[in-house]
Amino acid sequence: xxxxxxxxxxxxxxxxxxxxxxxxxxxxxxxxxxxxxxxxxxxxxxxxxxxxxxxxxxxxxxxxxxxxxxxxxxxxxxxxxxxxxxxxxxxxxxxxxxxxxxxxxxxxxxxxxxxxxxxxxxxxxxxxxxxxxxxxxxxxxxxxx
Numbered sequence: 001x002x003x004x005x006x007x008x009x010x011x012x013x014x015x016x017x018x019x020x021x022x023x024x025x026x027x028x029x030x031x032x033x034x035x036x037x038x039x040x041x042x043x044x045x046x047x048x049x050x051x052x053x054x055x056x057x058x059x060x061x062x063x064x065x066x067x068x069x070x071x072x073x074x075x076x077x078x079x080x081x082x083x084x085x086x087x088x089x090x091x092x093x094x095x096x097x098x099x100x101x102x103x104x105x106x107x108x109x110x111x112x113x114x115x116x117x118x119x120x121x122x123x124x125x126x127x128x129x130x131x132x133x134x135x136x137x138x139x140x141x142x143x144x145x
Contacts, residue, residue: 017090017103018090020090020103020105020130020132021088021089021090021105023132024088024105024107024128024132025082025083025085025088025107026082027128027132027133028078028082028107028126028128028132028134029079029082029083031044031133031134032075032078032079032082032134033079040133040134041075041134044133044134044135044136044137045071045074047135047136048074048136048137048138050136051063051064051136051137051138051139052064052069060097062116062117062118062121062138062139062140063116063117063139064115064116064117064138064139065114065115065116065117065139068115074137077115077124078124078126078134078137080109080111081107081108081109081124081126081137082107082109082126084109085107085108085109086108086109086110086123086145087106087107087108087145088105088106088107088108089105089106089108090103090104090105091103091104091105091106092104093127093129093135102129102130103130104127104128104129104130104135105127105128105129105130106125106126106127106128106144107125107126107127107128108123108124108125108126108140108144108145109123109124109126110122110123110142110145111123111124114139115139116138116139116140117139118139118141120141120142121139121140121141122141122142123139123140123141123142123144123145124137124138124139124140125137125138125139125140125144
């Protein structure tokens with residue numbers, strides 16, 4: 001399932017938003033499988049690593065289960081999420097919890113088991129910028145669907 005929120009459609013135009021949605025998952029899969037793109041992966045991993053530990057100043061901050069804190073295992077999980085997403089939505093990057101940043105795509109995949117430390121965190125959310133570059137990923141509940 002894919003969609004565009006009304007604000008992004010007005011700002012970008014539905015055709016551009018539709019292209020962002022159509023290309024996001026395959027671009028992430030390419031990043032995670034292609035040779036020679038390790039620099040891009042390292043930049044994304046730098047942001048994703050924030051979700052390896054609890055941050056006291058962020059009470060809603062989610063943390064990956066211990067087994068997904070290994071970069072290779074995490075990369076495999078993200079590949080699985082991007083290759084078969086549950087939802088893909090054009091939205092805006094969040095700044096301090098508010099969707100007011102630049103246009104991006106949110107890819108969500110629901111798994112049959114927890115991917116986060118909390119038992120109800122069975123989804124992985126990948127945030128991809130308008131050009132298809134993976135920005136971050138984190139575990140979430142089904143409320144993100």
